[in-house]
Amino acid sequence: MEEVEKRDEGSHDGMLEGGVEVRVLVVDDSPVDRRMVEVLLKKSGAMFQVTSVDSAKRAMEVLGLSEDKTKSPVVDDQKVDIILTDYCMPEMTGYDLLKAVKEQSCQKPIPVIVMSSENEPQRINRCRAIGAEDFIIKPLQTNDVLRLRSYARTGLPPPPPPSSSSKAGTKRKMTIDLLAESGGSGSERRRPRLTGLAMA
């Protein structure tokens, strides 16, 4: 697993100057999915520096988070710009990890995007309710990955993907209605990609 370098703080103006890479921590217990996401990120042309781990526990170690909540984490020294985690993992789930990250007392917890093969509104709502920036249905595609940079850089909502089946125009909203139309999980192409309300 590669070491992540400390990022130059202050690049929050939308465009990363000087080719600063976005440091992504990928968390997935499936070796196949880990590799797929790693390569997708690296080949997207969007300058990601990828670290991947096979468990949420390991992710906590990388992030310097302790499961003992009486200890305050070293949160000013963030090594990771964005976390991309699978939802279903043994022992500690992606949801547990998301919760732990968002419970940090620092001003700006790291953005967390949750991935899942299941297109379940309840699951998506749960994640959004505790602060997940986005929820992506697996398998990931290139345009899913390109959106990640926007979360890491500015915290503002990314523009909608041009080729998506979005009905929402330039605004993105909880698309429970689209879910009902798409017939739920099990379809061979996971549409739509569901996100929460991204307006401040």
Add this chain to the structure above:
Amino acid sequence: MSLMALREQLNVLVNSMFLEGLLDQQFRQLQMLQDASSPGFVAEVITLFCEDSERMLTELTKLLDQAVVDYQKVDAYVHQLKGSSSSVGAQNVKLACIQFKQFCEENNKEGCLSALNMVKHQYYSLRSKFDTMLQLEQRIQAYGSEQQN
């Protein structure tokens, strides 16, 4: 055999796998991620998938061999196998896993055993074609590196 002929053979094989439902469009995504900077990517992912799948099939066989089946554990493995088969575009394996999950949810042992057999059948059919694919990929890559020397 010439490089062109090898590529043609590989294309014919892959196309037949699409037609038979062994692969779906997600496999095309995989292929698109392979390029000069990562020439062995498809082979790498296929190999990972096969190792991981066989490990899970072994565990599933053991779990269903128990007098009292732990359906939660069975479901966890089937879920993961479904996920990885979906990620590589292994369509028939994925569909068989969906059926398997159904039986798991019903705690139906007979159904699970039958579904496991189906998953194995689909997986090994795919595996045999993947083996041929990897051999062709290797020969194509070898051609490429010979030409560079």
